[in-house]
Amino acid sequence: MDRGTPTTPAARSNGGNGRRTAPHNGRTSLAPHPDRLLPPETGQRAIARRLYDSVRDLPLISPHGHVDPRLLAEDQPFPDPASLLVTPDHYVTRLLHAHGVSLPELGLRDQDGTEPAAPREVWRAFCSHWHLFLGTASRQWLESELHEVLGVEVQPSAETADELFDELTARLGEPAYRPRALYESFNIAVLATTDDPADDLRHHRALAEDPTWSGRVVPTFRPDRYLDATGSGWVRSLDHLAAVSGIDTGDYAGLVRALETRREFFREHGATATDHSAPDARMAFLPEQEASRLFDAVRAGTADEQEAGLLSRQLLGEMARMSSEDGMVMALHTGSRRNHHPETLRRFGPDTGHDIPLQAEFTQALQxxxxxxxxxxxxxxxxxxxxxxxxxxxxxxxxxxxxxxxLGAPWWFLDAPRAMQRFRDAVTETAGFHRNAGFIDDTRGFCSIPARHDTARRVDAAHLSGLVAEHVLSESDAAQVIRDLNERQPRIAFGL
Amino acid sequence: MDRGTPTTPAARSNGGNGRRTAPHNGRTSLAPHPDRLLPPETGQRAIARRLYDSVRDLPLISPHGHVDPRLLAEDQPFPDPASLLVTPDHYVTRLLHAHGVSLPELGLRDQDGTEPAAPREVWRAFCSHWHLFLGTASRQWLESELHEVLGVEVQPSAETADELFDELTARLGEPAYRPRALYESFNIAVLATTDDPADDLRHHRALAEDPTWSGRVVPTFRPDRYLDATGSGWVRSLDHLAAVSGIDTGDYAGLVRALETRREFFREHGATATDHSAPDARMAFLPEQEASRLFDAVRAGTADEQEAGLLSRQLLGEMARMSSEDGMVMALHTGSRRNHHPETLRRFGPDTGHDIPLQAEFTQALQxxxxxxxxxxxxxxxxxxxxxxxxxxxxxxxxxxxxxxxLGAPWWFLDAPRAMQRFRDAVTETAGFHRNAGFIDDTRGFCSIPARHDTARRVDAAHLSGLVAEHVLSESDAAQVIRDLNERQPRIAFGL
Amino acid sequence: MDRGTPTTPAARSNGGNGRRTAPHNGRTSLAPHPDRLLPPETGQRAIARRLYDSVRDLPLISPHGHVDPRLLAEDQPFPDPASLLVTPDHYVTRLLHAHGVSLPELGLRDQDGTEPAAPREVWRAFCSHWHLFLGTASRQWLESELHEVLGVEVQPSAETADELFDELTARLGEPAYRPRALYESFNIAVLATTDDPADDLRHHRALAEDPTWSGRVVPTFRPDRYLDATGSGWVRSLDHLAAVSGIDTGDYAGLVRALETRREFFREHGATATDHSAPDARMAFLPEQEASRLFDAVRAGTADEQEAGLLSRQLLGEMARMSSEDGMVMALHTGSRRNHHPETLRRFGPDTGHDIPLQAEFTQALQxxxxxxxxxxxxxxxxxxxxxxxxxxxxxxxxxxxxxxxLGAPWWFLDAPRAMQRFRDAVTETAGFHRNAGFIDDTRGFCSIPARHDTARRVDAAHLSGLVAEHVLSESDAAQVIRDLNERQPRIAFGL
Structure with missing residues (x-):
């Protein structure tokens, strides 16, 4: 597969090799340049182009993301472009929100009964604000996705919104645009999902047992709600876990055992990693008796917030201990103040664009x-x-x-070309290339997977081309490095 | 007006279009290159040059700065180059101080009766240390200012100091170099000053009522001394505010009312914004009764430093509340440890070059x-x-x-080409271009206004040219963006 | 001397001017490019090359480093390449450790009696992991060192390890590769070592009294163990200091006097500076009586950790006071969490690669x-x-x-090309070039001195060439700046 050219039938029929076609009817053509994100200087660009070409068709390894496994298990068509590209993507809705478009206008349903806009209206709102994404990572991904996956040839705008909505809705109904067909065309080697420890993993099992399916989709154990003892829903979560695991989670040892059991269940279904969100990376290692006492107090509601925090860190520490025993890789995604705007949380729930990063500290926290x-x-x-x-x-x-x-790849707000360059510049001189875990796409948008990996490959090619042009690396060393970053490193780091 | 060429008669008569003229008499010519700050690579520079050309003659919008409105109201000539360019500019005096030149040698008057050096001596000290500014933002501004505004053709040096002093002193006496004439030639669309809430705004009124004056100079409400309850002068400030407003500031409600009244007065005189300095951005929102009690304790001198700090944050919170009601934009300039060197403060007062930045935190502080x-x-x-x-x-x-x-523009120590580039790289991928407030010059040096805006335009052209050369933006999109950054964004962000 | 070409006889006989010779027998040639680290764009590279050429042969000023003065006093040959380049270099051993090579396999002796690998085995381990250093600062230095100092022509690899070991072991036995001969060929103007206050400086004296030696090797006063009152060995250190100085260190005044006396002793032996490691830069200035009380409590073991920390800061403050009196420059190397991995500390001692940086704060700390x-x-x-x-x-x-x-040069993990560029970009616009202390090599690896200085000169040339190409500096100003950074600035800053 050649990801420089379109990956789906419609896209392929567009010619779509990045030549800018003349806009017609006053509209602007959408045709991402084949050399986008590569450095401008001619000699260096040639190096970058060769490095990029050497990896652009490698299979995608996606060790961390938020694709719903049901998507592939059920293989239902996507209904329309707004439901696919706008409403569920908090990168997109947040910036539109900042420009005064309300979340219901973007299709989000709130707790107060406000009727969300219909998909066509959502799409119009998105298209008419398209210029606001200029310079953002989202714009890069969306341009690639629209053109290379979905075969779109004109820029979204107020004028083209309806036409694009109809065109895309029709296209998404075609067999070639169903999730499994796209999975094939995306050339995915392995896709890890993110799953609740109480999940029965039925979709993973269904895929594994389906003789017509040859892809590899593995779950990831994400136990945040059972570890975060500061939240109001923690006790309810423990009860749920008890019901699913058949293990009494009413005391500390029980919770630990239940979690161990579920990790084992996940491993049986192919999981190789756990994943954790927390405000910071601190972990506690209390004596068992003290941990038990703390657990009892928090569970009984007699502990204060500081004690609940300590228990949370103790439970995260247990995860590290379990990883050292069962070999599951422990991925830490820390450092966000979740749900910064309480009214938006109340109305629309979490993951609606107002998680804001915090200062991070690892040296002391992880010691x-x-x-x-x-x-x-x-x-x-x-x-x-x-x-x-x-x-x-x-x-x-x-x-x-x-x-x-x-080293995890630059994540979330940092998963963007310039930030990725800064990351490489910041870590390589101390740790080299082979302490990296490779790229993760971390996406909720299934169709953005190839665009995100493609961006990462281009940025790495650009970065390495600079080192080659400055005679820090030979081009053959650089070619080996970019291959390792895309193949060897994620497999090693995530145990895949 | 063409800011690539000189903006004043003397400068224009120099030819001054950036061609380097041969130095004579062993002196080095001063002729900022027309392509300065644009990227070296030929193809990218051509893009940057076109982008820069498309905005360099746009009127200047200056939503925040420290020009004294009296300057324009009274329109007196500037006396000499040292009093204009050296003594009042703490960017300049601080670096000379670091190299062992004392503040009195730079014309600053101290509390101990040390006689400050005469302007010609100050100018000599400045010129003979000119090379120490190599690489600094100040050097950029001063080169532009000296050449393009003031028509200087040779580099300052020990050898040229006297000649330049005489030449500039004479020139500053000409009508074309008076403040109002310069304001016209600078092509300023709107200039916001920074004013004490107790100010009677007489100079703003005088300008507004002057039929011979067509410029727009608006005040900004800067109430630091009334909000900072930790300082020794706070009670005296409240008394002053009471006298001016006719409202008793002896209790919390009175102070709040007095501030509201003065905000209204400022709005009547064209103000659209308030501006605030504080060590950090934290604000408190206490119940009114608790705030009153706190106020009484601090005012009575019975509160400790922590309580005084809390009251300060409470008062800043009141400013946010008032902004939500009266629509004045709240500009926050936080994060400096003011007056780091107490002896320099004692002798020379504040704003003398030893305010040093602190770590900043906004996510929690602003929540x-x-x-x-x-x-x-x-x-x-x-x-x-x-x-x-x-x-x-x-x-x-x-x-x-x-x-x-x-997003405010990079400020103070960060108002410099490389820092501005880092700012654009850091924010654009997440927030795009249209969440920016545009450039502010923040200057005390009236004659540096065009140089500072010109620097910002060049840096934006350079930054955007990189994105165009990497095919991230089309050149027409980039041209629209740089226009928006100079016209639309500051007007929207500051309500101008 | 021309450091662009090899600096030792064997290297010179290689031709070694950076031309890549064809690899033979499937091996890859080692020939650092003459333009390495210079910018790729042709015009800018030409500027950078001229700037680099103008300083590459300047004598080396090394105001801070960890070379053992005995090396030069005794002038014994280095035994083999592993003992010279691998085992003592924690930049090298740490990264190999991260890739699973144990420290005994790298020649480190532990407390448990594990037999360290023989030098040839160590060298094999190093060579077979050579690719892991790609992109690191260490790789740059090692390539220069191996090729330009030691005349190596092929890349280290599993295949070439034995051959290189034999070749290098033989070469190191030749007179031209003894420490003093290398010192001459490195063109070192002055070399500062780092020494314990109780050191008798016999090696410095021996060198000073040796009529056959014309180099300048000065000690630096590094009193960490006497100032850090939090460590378990502090009291023992004080006793040792008392024995050496003949001054009772049993009370605060005695310790202060003993330190003053040793500083004087160091100055008599040519020292111009003191050097300090601490977690942060805070200093205390307690009244003498309070300091005495604190000292007594800590010494008696009745103080808690916080009091011990305060005493440590008080003692650091005394160092500042002494510097203001005796004129010794106070170099502060703060901000590392030393010995992050206790088990590695226990087995292998300090400086074994697991000191990890901490967040730094200077504005408040130094006030x-x-x-x-x-x-x-x-x-x-x-x-x-x-x-x-x-x-x-x-x-x-x-x-x-x-x-x-x-401003100290970028240090340790930051002593690398991209980090050095970021440093210049970060400080120059505020502080210019003439507040810099110039480069320090900070090395334990004597043979890496020229490589490290050469890297710094190349990076400065690259940085300045960017400013020249953007017309921020004239090329003649840039040439003066790079000369000042290499000659004037380190001499001024360190009082040399």
């Missing part, structure tokens, strides 16, 4: 854990951050000493 | 305020920082969700 | 000290950091006001 497991032969962790300052200051030095520590 | 006003239809805030780490981590994510939050 | 000594005519400090965020936020503003504050 107690790394003291225990940092050189343990079975333990492995991948560290992500939303605070760029820790790349050169903490993460590269940690990954440059501890065999268990891998 | 209580944004919870209340973040989506309020009348509320708007512009956030500035001296800590670059918050650009990608906090400010872009906040501005990319809250409709009320605008 | 009390700068309030006292910031404008003192005899006081001078050079500030280093492992946290890049303070470069633009704190260090450049401090150095841009206080005449006593100099």
């Amino acid at each position: 107690p854990m790394l003291e225990r497991f940092g050189t343990h032969p079975r333990f492995q962790t991948v560290l992500f951050t939303l605070d760029e300052t820790v790349f050169s200051r903490e993460l590269a030095p940690l990954a440059g000493f501890y065999p268990s520590v891998y | 209580p305020m944004l919870e209340r006003f973040g989506t309020h239809p009348r509320f708007q805030t512009v956030l500035f920082t001296l800590d670059e780490t918050v650009f990608s981590r906090e400010l872009a994510p906040l501005a990319g969700f809250y409709p009320s939050v605008y | 009390p000290m700068l309030e006292r000594f910031g404008t003192h005519p005899r006081f001078q400090t050079v500030l280093f950091t492992l946290d890049e965020t303070v470069f633009s936020r704190e260090l450049a503003p401090l150095a841009g006001f206080y005449p006593s504050v100099y």
Whole structure:
């Protein structure tokens, strides 16, 4: 497969090799340039182009993301472009919200009974604000996605909105645009989903048992709601876990055992990693008796917020300990203040665009854990951050000493070309290339997977071309590095 | 007006279009290159040049700065180059101080009766240390200012100091170099000053009522000394405010009312914004009764420093509340440790070059305020920082969700070409271009206004040319963006 | 001497001018490109090349490093390449450790009696992991060192390891590769070592008294173990200091006097600076009586950790006071969490690759000290950091006001080309070039000295060429700046 050219029938029939076709009827053509994101200087661009070409058709390894496995298990067609590209993508809705478009106008349903706009209206709102995405990572992905996956030839705008809506709705109904067909055309080698420990993994099982399906979709164990003892729903979550696992979670040892059991269940279904969100990376390692006492107090509602926080860190520490025993890779996505705007949370729920990053600190936070497991032969962790300052200051030095520590790719707000360049510049001089976990797309938007990996490959090609042009690396070394970043590193780091 | 060429008669008569003329008598010519700050690579430079040309003659919008309105109201000539360019500019005096030149040698008067050097001596000190400014933002501005505004053709040096002093002193006496004539030649569309709430705004009124004056100079409400309850002069300030407003500021409600009244007075004189300095951006929202009690304790001198700090944050919170009601934009300039060197403060007063930035944090600090006003239809805030780490981590994510939050331009130590590039790189991928408040010159140096805007335009042209050369933006999109950054964005963000 | 070409006989006989010779027998040639680290764009590279050429042969000034003076005093040959380049270099061993090579396999001796690998085995382990250093600063230095100092022509690899080991072991036995001969060929003007206050400086004296030796090797006073009252060995250190100095260190005044006496002893042996490691830069200035009480409590073991920390800061403050009196420059290397992995510390001791940087803060931390000594005519400090965020936020503003504050070069993990570029970009616009202390190599690897200085000169040439190409500096100004950075600035900043 050649991702420089379109990946679906409609796109292919467009010719779509990046030549800019003349706009007609006053509309602007949408045709991402084949050399986009590569450096302008001619000599360096040629190097970058060769490096990019050497990896652009490699299969995609996606060790972390938020695609719903049901999508592939059921293989239903996507209904329309707004439901596919706008309403569920909080990168998109948040920026439109900042420009005064309300979330119901973008199709979000609230708790107060406000009627969300119909998909066509949502699409119009999106298209008429298209210029507001100029310069953003989302614009890059959407341009690639619209053109290369969905075969669109004109820029979204107020004028083209209806025409594009009809064109895309029709196209999405075609067999070639169903999830499984797209999975094939995206050339995905392995896709990890993100799943609740209480999930029965029926969709993963269905896929595994389906003789017509040859893809690899593995679950990831994401136990946040059982570990975060500060939230109001924690006790209810424990009860749910007890019901699913058949293990009484009414005391500390029970919760630990239930989690261990569910990890085992996940491993049986192909999981190789756990994933964790927390405000920071601190973990506690209390004596069992003290942990039990703390658990009882929090569960009884007699503990204060600080104690609940300590228990949460203790439970995260248990996850590290379990990883050192069962070998599941521990991916840490820390550092966000979730749900910054309470009224938006109340009306629209979480993951609606107002999680805001916090200052990060890893050196002190991780010391107690790394003291225990940092050189343990079975333990492995991948560290992500939303605070760029820790790349050169903490993460590269940690990954440059501890065999268990891998550098996670720039994540979320940092999953964008210039931020990715800064990441490479910040970590490479200390940790080299082979302490990296490779790229993760972290996406909820299934159709954005190829665009995101393609962006990462272009940025790496650009970065490496600079080192080659400055005679820091030979071009053959650079070619090996970019291949390793796309094949070897994610497999090693995530145990895939 | 063509700012690529000189803006004053003397400068124009120099030819002054940036051609380097041969130095004579062993002196080095001063002729800023027409392509300065544009990228070296030929293809990209051509793009940058076109983008820059498309905006360089746009009128200047200056929504924040420290020009004294009396300057324009009275229109007196500037006395000499040292009094104009050296003594009042703490960017200049601080670096000379770091190299061992004392502040009295730079014309500053101290409390101990040390006689400050005469302007010619000050000018000599400045010229003989001119090379120490190499690479600084000040050097850029001064070169532009000297050449393009003031028509200077040779580099300052020990050898040229006297000749330049005489030449400039004579020139500043000419009608074309008076403040109003310069205002015209600078092509300023609107200039906001920074004013004390107790100010009677007589100079603004005089300008507004002067039929021979067609410029727009608006005040900005800057109430720091009434909000900062930790300082020793706070009670005296409240008394002064009471005298001016005719409202008793002896209790909390009175102070609030007095501030509201003065805001109204400012709005009647054209103000659209308030401006605030504080160590950080935290605001408190106490129940009125608690705020009153706190006020009474601080006013009576029975409160400790922590309580005084809380009251200060409470009063800043009141400003946010008032903005949500009266629609004045709330500009926040936080994050400096003022007056780092107490002996220099004692001798020379504040704003003498030893305010040093602090770590900044906005995500937690602003949460209580944004919870209340973040989506309020009348509320708007512009956030500035001296800590670059918050650009990608906090400010872009906040501005990319809250409709009320605008990104302030890189400020003070960061108002320099490379820092501006880093700012654009840090925020654009998350927030795009249209959450920016545009450029502010923030200057005390009236004659530096065109140089500072010109620098910003060049840097934006350079930045955008990179995105065009990498095929991230089309050149026509980039041209629209740079126009928006110079026209639409500051007007929208500051309500102008 | 021409450092673009090899500096030793064997290297010179290789031709070694950077032409890539064809690899033979499937091996890859090792020939660092003459234009490495210079910018790719042709026009800018030409500027950079001229700037680099203008300084590449200047004598090396090394005001801070960890070369053992015995090396030069005794002038014994280096035994083999592993003992020279691998085992003692924690930049190298840490990254190999991260890739699963144990420290005994790299020649480190532990406390448990594990037999370390023989040098040839160590060298094999190093060579077979050579690709893991791609992109790191260490790779740059090692390539230069191997090729230009040691005359190696092929890349290390599993295949070439034995051959290289034999070749290098033989070469190191030749007279031209003894330390003193290398010192000559490196063209070192002055080399500062780092020494314990109790050291008798016999090697410095031996060199000074040796009529056959014409180099300049000066000690640096590094009193960490006597100032850090939090460590378990502190009391023992005081006793040792008492024995050496003949001054009772049993009370505060005695310790202060003993330290003053040793500083004087160091100055008599040519020292111009003191050097300090601490978690942060805070200093305390307690009244003498309070300091005495604190000292007594800590010494008696009745104080808690917080009090011990306060005493440590008090003692660091005494160092600043002494510097203001005796004129020794105070170099601060703060901000590392030493010995992050306790088990590695226990087995292998300190400086074994697991010191991890911490967040830094200078504005508040240094205020009390700068309030006292910031404008003192005899006081001078050079500030280093492992946290890049303070470069633009704190260090450049401090150095841009206080005449006593100099900017230390990017240090340790930041002593690498891209990080050095970021440093220049971060500080120059605020502080210019002449508040910099110039480059320090900070190395334990004697043979890496020329490679490290050469890297710094190339990066400065690259950085300045960008400013010249953007018409920010004239090329003649840039040439003066790069000369100043290599000659004038380190001599001024370190009092050499």
